[in-house]
Amino acid sequence: MNQWLESAKTVVLNLLILISFVLTSALWNNQPQFQVIEPSAYVKSKPVPTRKMEELVTPESIMFHYGNDRHTKTYTNNGNFYYRQISEEMKKWYFTNPVSYPLTEEMWEELMHKRQGLELMFHSEVPMTVISQLFMINGDINDQMKGIDRLWLYYDEEENVVYALFISTNDKQVFRAGTAISPKDLLEYYLPLGNRLPEQIMKATRTTTDSEYPRLKRPFWEIYYLPKEPQKITKYLYNYLLVTEDELIDAYFLDPSLVRRIDERDRTVIFTDGSRSIQFQQDQQFITYTDPAFQQGRQDLSSDEKIRDAIAFINKHLGWTDDYRFDRIRESEEGGEVITFRQYLGPYPLVSVNGQHLDTITVMSEDGQIVTINRSLIDLDKYISNQEWVVMSGPELFEYLRNNRIVDTSQIKNAYLAYQAQVHQGYVELTPAWVVEVRNQPDIVVTARSAQEGGKGNGLE
Structure with missing residues (x-):
């Protein structure tokens, strides 16, 4: 009996050894096919112009x-x-x-x-x-x-x-x-x-x-x-480029994959990641960015620190698409600050008409945190037409204002030359204009072309 048990053990042991060899051989000859995981492609962001x-x-x-x-x-x-x-x-x-x-x-x-x-x-x-x-x-x-x-x-x-x-x-x-x-x-x-x-x-x-x-x-x-005398300024028609939706999303959202688009019935378009949002009308090339999420801001900032913070924010978010200069800083009704930068062409500031908002970038901050920014999506490209104008001198401007009973000239506190900017389908019209600042009244914009040139007459905008 014992001899039979010993023989059975020997057979089982040999069988186990054989199975072990078979499994080892199978593992050796059938290596798993590992899939090479390619690293995610890095898309370099489009460089944006920055300013100090x-x-x-x-x-x-x-x-x-x-x-x-x-x-x-x-x-x-x-x-x-x-x-x-x-x-x-x-x-x-x-x-x-x-x-x-x-x-x-x-x-x-x-x-x-x-x-x-x-x-x-x-x-x-x-x-x-x-x-x-x-x-x-x-x-x-x-x-x-x-x-x-x-x-x-x-x-x-x-x-x-x-x-x-x-x-x-x-x-x-x-x-x-x-x-x-x-x-x-x-x-x-x-x-x-x-x-x-x-x-x-x-x-x-x-x-x-x-x-x-x-x-x-x-x-x-x-x-x-x-x-004292009339001077020459060039009127322009400019082609323009538009900031794309992808550029907007990349500029203002940390994770573009979380952003969704909402189309309202009034043609308002909203991009949001659940916190921040960009809003604009489909027929207007102007956006409002809002970040209502409260972050611990810095208290008691000086005016130069607030302006630097606004500049740094714009530098990181879309940059300066054209030539801008600091315009003003003022307190908002909500208790924060409104910092405005105005667009220039050469030496002359741009002023927009009909609420087109082409002329400024406006930043609103509270407790050192940027909460809102308003800006145009239009980037002036190349001029497609230009015409030299002779514009009104100071005496001719005052005579025009008095003769047309536009304003009491004794109440004028400033007047300066600018470009009146108007957006058309596919181009921007930049027309030389006089901006007249009057006490306790809205600014008056007058087409600056001199009647002495013999061309188109002046016009009140």
């Missing part, structure tokens, strides 16, 4: 004052030779000990009509914290002055020095500072640059500084300039 604050915050024009009521003007676009010369010098300017400096009636008269100097004019008020980033200023002025819209250098003959006036038209404030600019630099280098530029007529309206105490009120003159 120092590139976007620039004066709109420079006035050269020669005394004896003589003034000339140059615009500050980068291609302008005169501006390039002055801007190189601006990097060296140094201002010291700024102090409040209310001007008397006599001091205003001397400054406007007699003194030689150089005046940098901004389109609107620029916060003082931003000005302090653009120029070297030794002294505490940021807490005493919110911002300025002009920086006026003038030569004091009695002291043989050059002073700088920081002027705020909004707050009717004037601060004076010493400068490192020598009289020789101002009189023999800066002023000769503008000697052959178009002459301007100074327009000035007398007001008073804001004070609840009459005895503390001081005269304050609101000043702007108009060309």
